[in-house]
Amino acid sequence: MSNKARVFISYTKRDGAVTNRLLQRLNDNLNEISSPYIDALRPQSHRFQQFAVIKALLCSHFLLVVESPAVYSSPCVRLELLLAKLRLLPVLRISVEKIREPLNEA
Secondary structure (H helix, E strand, O other), X not given: OOXXXXXXXXXXOOOOOOOHHHHHHHHHHXXXXXXXXXXXXXXXXXXXXXXXXXXXXXXOOXXXXXXXXXXXXXXXXXXXXXXXHHOOOOEEEEEHHHHHHHHHHO
8 A cells, every 4th residue: 555645636527627638637746746536537337436436535635626617516526525524634725727737838
C-alpha cells in the first residue's frame, strides 16, 4: 500500500466544463504527490459502482472539489460533501479554469 495521501476528486460533468481529458490531466498531476480517486477514469463495474465510490470517499484523506458552474447542484457532489463533513475530511476546492489553463497552452 502506498504512503501517498488518498484524494477523492468530486466533480460534475453535466455542465460540460469538466471533461475526461481534463480529469486525466488532473489525475496525472496529482499522481506525482498523492493517490487520486476519479470515478470517471476507473473501469465501470456497474454492479456495485456507487458503493465503490462511497468506499473510496470514506477511505480518503481529503476531498478535492473541481468547481464548475453546476458542481454544487449535483446530487452526487452534495452527497460527497455531506459524507466528507460527517467524516471530518478536509475539503479543498479548485476552479475548473485553473485546471484548464495549462490545456489551453498546449
